[in-house]
Amino acid sequence: MAVVNYKILIVGLPYKTDVGSLGYSSIVLLNDGKDSILFDVGHYAVRAEIIRIMKKYKITKVFLSHLHYDHCLNADLFQQAKIKLYLNRKEWQYLEKIRSNDIYTFCLFKKMIRRKSLILFDGAFNITKNIRAIETIGHTAGHSSLTFDKGRLRYIVAGDAIKTPADLAEIEPDVPPYNLKMFKKTRRYIINGYDIIIPGHANVIKQGSQSHNSIKLKRF
Secondary structure, eight states: OOOOEEEEEEOOOOOEETTEEOOOOOEEEEEETTEEEEEOOBOGGGHHHHHHHHHHSOOOEEEOSOOBHHHHTTHHHHHHTTOOEEEEHHHHHHTTSOOTTOOSBOTTHHHHSOGGGEEEEOSOEESSSSOEEEEOTTSSTTOEEEEEEETTEEEEEEETTSOSGGGGGTOOOSSOOSOHHHHHHHHHHHHHHOSEEEETTSSOEETTEEOOOOOOOOOO
16 A cells, blocks of 8 residues: 655745745645646746756646645746646635735736646545545635545645644634635634645655754845
């Protein structure tokens, strides 16, 4: 029986300045047998690293948690490589009616990515034998996450349904969610239901304790 393994290739960062966000999203590689799934692809600041990742790992599928710019801008690299991109249909449909105050959704995604490069899904499904995609709606209209079990532990690659350890304290989100009621319900579900949480903008949360953030900052 294949065992799911994961590796955080880019540790998410939540940092902001008074003029904007510097935050990277977490980018995670999951392996299940012959399948290697890349969870999220980041924005242009990590484009060179994504190209290096593509050369180093044989990625068979890409899973996009949602279409905020910091999670999806390098999707075109995988389209060029003819690697299928999985996306919740609600995210795709939302591009037709983006709210006027939404400054985070990448409005040109439909111009960048062809429909035939996408596998749109509805609800929960198994993306591999042992990895399941679930809807974690609230942060966006179709936000989704990946889950798997190892032994008695339940894992979730949560994306921005749980952005940082601060979400475990259930404080108000810094980015106004698409649906606040659903966001809070989803957050509570994850906190109660999973032992290991891989958040969207921080390192692994193990039973409420954040592991050491290993990213190295360089001086420009």
